[in-house]
Amino acid sequence: MIQLNDVSVRYGDTYALRSTSLKLHKGQFTVLLGASGAGKSTLLRCINMMCQPSAGTIDVVGLGLLQNRRVLQAHRRQTGMVFQQHQLIARRTALQNVLMGRLGYHTTLRSLFPLSQEEQRIGLRALDRVGLLHKALTRVDQLSGGQQQRVGIARALTQQPKLILADEPVASLDPATSEKVLEILRQICKEDGISAVVSLHQVDLALKYSDRIVGLAHGKVMFDAVPTDLNENVLAALYDAKPSTVSEVPTMPFASILNLSM
Numbered sequence: 678m679i680q681l682n683d684v685s686v687r688y689g690d691t692y693a694l695r696s697t698s699l700k701l702h703k704g705q706f707t708v709l710l711g712a713s714g715a716g717k718s719t720l721l722r723c724i725n726m727m728c729q730p731s732a733g734t735i736d737v738v739g740l741g742l743l744q745n746r747r748v749l750q751a752h753r754r755q756t757g758m759v760f761q762q763h764q765l766i767a768r769r770t771a772l773q774n775v776l777m778g779r780l781g782y783h784t785t786l787r788s789l790f791p792l793s794q795e796e797q798r799i800g801l802r803a804l805d806r807v808g809l810l811h812k813a814l815t816r817v818d819q820l821s822g823g824q825q826q827r828v829g830i831a832r833a834l835t836q837q838p839k840l841i842l843a844d845e846p847v848a849s850l851d852p853a854t855s856e857k858v859l860e861i862l863r864q865i866c867k868e869d870g871i872s873a874v875v876s877l878h879q880v881d882l883a884l885k886y887s888d889r890i891v892g893l894a895h896g897k898v899m900f901d902a903v904p905t906d907l908n909e910n911v912l913a914a915l916y917d918a919k920p921s922t923v924s925e926v927p928t929m930p931f932a933s934i935l936n937l938s939m
């Protein structure tokens with residue numbers, strides 16, 4: 678579905694991401710793991726060019742290279758984002774926030790007018806799927822953190838995406854709520870065939886919810902395999918790695934393990 682080819686991101690002398698090549702497969706729930714500063718957000722943000730690679734290309738099957746402005750516009754329309762701090766408009770209702778997911782389908786001028794009944798129906802259905810239909814007309818600043826994140830997921834769904842990128846979506850939630858949010862996200866992605874790339878700090882949640890784990894350290898992919906292959910040695914390498922040892926740890930090519938097609 679998406680192919681990253683030798684993508685690097687550099688800030689001055691710091692490599693946030695080093696020459697990374699990765700295939701992201703349709704319908705797969707991929708979790709990015711790694712210590713703070715490992716490059717998870719950078720990799721995730723590259724996938725819709727919120728972060729510009731300093732080298733390499735990103736190819737979306739059926740669309741083309743993301744460096745092309747029109748390709749990027751089409752790709753962003755079909756890519757939903759879920760953020761750590763939810764990024765909702767506090768004084769608006771859940772439904773109003775969710776309908777923001779439709780903006781990419783309209784010109785700036787058109788978006789000044791009310792959305793069609795069909796689009797409102799899409800928004801309400803998304804809220805229903807995250808279990809918050811009864812909160813549609815409640816202001817989001819009156820919702821709990823977990824409910825707000827479910828609104829964030831519903832907003833992404835209202836976009837009718839093929840891909841969801843979630844950057845530490847449960848970082849500010851308690852363990853039980855984190856499980857609930859990830860459960861909902863995974864279930865909906867599976868039902869709709871949506872691919873997901875989710876960065877997490879919790880190894881246990883990665884093991885429970887992912888189809889594939891990509892482990893990063895110092896801007897480099899050090900592990901890429903099914904969750905059952907994640908062992909203590911790999912975790913030690915991911916979380917204790919010194920920059921000088923990074924290139925010495927072999928990467929396990931995921932595609933060769935599962936033989937998935939694009």
Ligand SMILES: Nc1ncnc2c1ncn2[C@@H]1O[C@H](COP(=O)(O)OP(=O)(O)OP(=O)(O)O)[C@@H](O)[C@H]1O
Binds near residue numbers: 691714718
């Ligand atoms: N805008 C920026 N300017 C300079 N350096 C940056 C910038 N964004 C990220 N970095 C650096 O790039 C590296 C990777 O950062 P990134 O945010 O991708 O890591 P992360 O794994 O997501 O970390 P965390 O789990 O703490 O969010 C870090 O060394 C970080 O300091």
